[in-house]
Amino acid sequence: MKELKGACIIGQSGGPSSVINSSAYGVIRTALDCGAITAVYGAEHGIKGVLNDRLFDMSKEDPRELELLKYTPSSALGSCRYKIADPDVDDSDYRRILEIFKKYDIRYFFYNGGNDSMDTCNKISKYMMKVGYECRVMGVPKTIDNDLFGTDHCPGFASAAKYIATSCMEVYQDARVYDTGMVVIMEIMGRHAGWLTAAAALAAHAGSGPDLIYVPEVDFDMERFLADVKRVYEEKGNCMVAVSEGIHYADGSFVSEAKTSATDGFGHAQLGGLASMLADRVKRETGAKVRGIELSLLQRCGAHLASKTDYEEAFMAGKAAVENAVAGLTDKMVGFDCTREAGKYVCQTKLLNLTDVANVEKKLPLEWINEAHNGITQGFIDYCLPLIQGETEMVKENGLPRFARLKKVLASAD
Numbered sequence: 001m002k003e004l005k006g007a008c009i010i011g012q013s014g015g016p017s018s019v020i021n022s023s024a025y026g027v028i029r030t031a032l033d034c035g036a037i038t039a040v041y042g043a044e045h046g047i048k049g050v051l052n053d054r055l056f057d058m059s060k061e062d063p064r065e066l067e068l069l070k071y072t073p074s075s076a077l078g079s080c081r082y083k084i085a086d087p088d089v090d091d092s093d094y095r096r097i098l099e100i101f102k103k104y105d106i107r108y109f110f111y112n113g114g115n116d117s118m119d120t121c122n123k124i125s126k127y128m129m130k131v132g133y134e135c136r137v138m139g140v141p142k143t144i145d146n147d148l149f150g151t152d153h154c155p156g157f158a159s160a161a162k163y164i165a166t167s168c169m170e171v172y173q174d175a176r177v178y179d180t181g182m183v184v185i186m187e188i189m190g191r192h193a194g195w196l197t198a199a200a201a202l203a204a205h206a207g208s209g210p211d212l213i214y215v216p217e218v219d220f221d222m223e224r225f226l227a228d229v230k231r232v233y234e235e236k237g238n239c240m241v242a243v244s245e246g247i248h249y250a251d252g253s254f255v256s257e258a259k260t261s262a263t264d265g266f267g268h269a270q271l272g273g274l275a276s277m278l279a280d281r282v283k284r285e286t287g288a289k290v291r292g293i294e295l296s297l298l299q300r301c302g303a304h305l306a307s308k309t310d311y312e313e314a315f316m317a318g319k320a321a322v323e324n325a326v327a328g329l330t331d332k333m334v335g336f337d338c339t340r341e342a343g344k345y346v347c348q349t350k351l352l353n354l355t356d357v358a359n360v361e362k363k364l365p366l367e368w369i370n371e372a373h374n375g376i377t378q379g380f381i382d383y384c385l386p387l388i389q390g391e392t393e394m395v396k397e398n399g400l401p402r403f404a405r406l407k408k409v410l411a412s413a414d
Contacts, residue, residue: 003036004134006107008322009050010058011043012142013113013120014081016074017156018163018303019314020112020142021404024076025069026318027110027140028058036326037108041411045078046113047120050100051093060409068404070311071394073303076404079113084120087127094127101128101135103413108136108325112318114143114154115359118333122354125331138321139333139354142314144300146195149360150352151335155314156300158387161199162310163302164188165388167295168203168210172240180289181237183229183282187275187294191246192216194364196299200242201376202384211239216246217364218373220255225278226285228374233288245274304401308390313347320349333357338386345386 010027012020024042031040042056043049056077058066069076084093100106111121118139125137141148146157168186175184188197194215203209211232214220232239247255256274279292317334324332332351339346368380395402 004107004136004326004328005036005038006105007039007041008037008108008110009041009043009055009106010077010110010112011046011049012075012077012079013046013111013117014079014142015114015144015300016079017142017144017300018073018159018306019156019311020074021069021072021076022311022314023112023140023142023155023318025066026315027112027322028066028069028318030319030322031108032059034322034326037322038105039411041104041106042077044408046080046082046117047084047097047111048080048082049078051096053100053103055104055411056406056408057411061406065404065406068395068402070315071303071306071392071401072403073301076406081116083116084123087123087130091127094124097124098128098131098133101133104411106135108138108322110138110140110318110321110325112140112142114141114145114148115361117142118148118354119358121333122358125354129331136325136328136330137354138325138330139357140318140321141333141335144196145190145193147193147361147363148333148335149357149362152338152347153336153387155310155317157195158310158384159302159306160189160196160299161202161384162307162388163299163305164196164199164295165202165206165209166305167298168200168240168242169206169208171293172203172208175240175291176238181233183233183239183241183279183286183288183290185241185243185275185278185282185290185292186210187243187245187292189295189299190216190244192361192363194244194369197242197244198364198368198376198380199384201380202388205381209240210242211236212241212374213376214241214243214247214374215364215369216244216248217366218369219250220247222255222281226282229282230286233286241278243274243278247274303394304392306392306394307388308392309387311392312390316349324351340382340386
């Protein structure tokens with residue numbers, strides 16, 4: 001295939017993670033070292049940066065600062081939650097994107113995000129094909145929710161899972177120091193998929209975790225929940241519960257009292273407040289001392305507990321996106337194909353069609369939820385344990401993390 005010469009853009013979108021910048025670094029470093037790519041630009045706040053002509057010249061950054069991206073949490077280039085319209089309904093955003101692509105001679109576009117980001121990536125890819133503008137488009141997966149279709153797992157999930165499991169183990173110890181009992185309810189992210197909440201089972205596997213786990217793949221029953229908590233509390237004198245923020249009743253309504261507080265740019269409910277609401281209900285029913293704990297943003301920015309496996313695979317995904325695009329492939333998302341045989345874990349990249357990935361959620365398999373719908377089975381443990389292995393190589397200064405400090409020099413097409 002004829003070599004395609006031109007510049008590239010890397011953008012980040014959606015909720016951040018502790019290793020999303022490792023993927024960005026995989027794209028940036030590989031692109032900077034590639035002869036076919038003439039310039040490397042970072043979009044400020046994802047696709048909004050393209051629309052607003054706010055692109056950073058990544059060649060102006062100190063190589064050492066770029067390397068520190070591997071261990072820097074959150075989205076270093078800035079993120080957004082912006083839904084572009086169907087081009088058949090309103091193509092104004094697409095015409096603007098094409099204008100910017102032509103202005104900077106963009107021939108490679110890499111977008112780093114989750115379900116909604118892959119929808120954006122897919123729409124841009126199809127539009128460029130439709131108008132005949134040669135631009136190779138690659139999605140780079142990112143979501144702590146681990147719900148992207150077709151891939152064994154997603155960069156960001158393992159580190160969040162490790163943080164959740166570790167936090168549960170630590171809270172477990174703290175909740176048992178007194179001679180009086182306590183019920184602890186841990187609220188964990190996950191609107192429709194229970195992967196993150198299931199990670200609390202890793203703590204139980206290690207001997208210091210939740211007695212009960214509730215995920216959104218199955219309907220929630222408040223009376224059964226209260227009976228479960230009472231039973232465990234009476235048997236053990238303590239009870240620890242992990243709940244997904246997205247647990248819902250049989251009619252589909254969220255249990256969370258904050259379900260109508262706000263929505264993001266894609267119309268998704270902003271959930272929260274579940275732990276406090278359930279804690280209050282349990283206290284009234286049992287009279288026990290109850291604490292509700294919401295991990296909130298901590299579970300997605302806890303880079304100090306990142307999995308080495310996770311940030312190395314995140315880098316690998318970004319690198320593979322560039323290599324495959326330069327080789328002539330387009331309209332794809334990088335995914336992972338993994339084996340776990342005889343105790344040996346092997347992960348390789350593969351490519352998925354953007355159309356297949358966009359807006360499709362991968363749920364926690366029902367066979368990994370126990371029959372009582374209040375726990376997680378060994379199948380998930382076997383799946384997840386290899387992903388959380390290895391410790392971060394984060395650089396420290398004066399005992400504190402040394403995160404990347406980018407200059408973010410705006411690009412010029414002159």
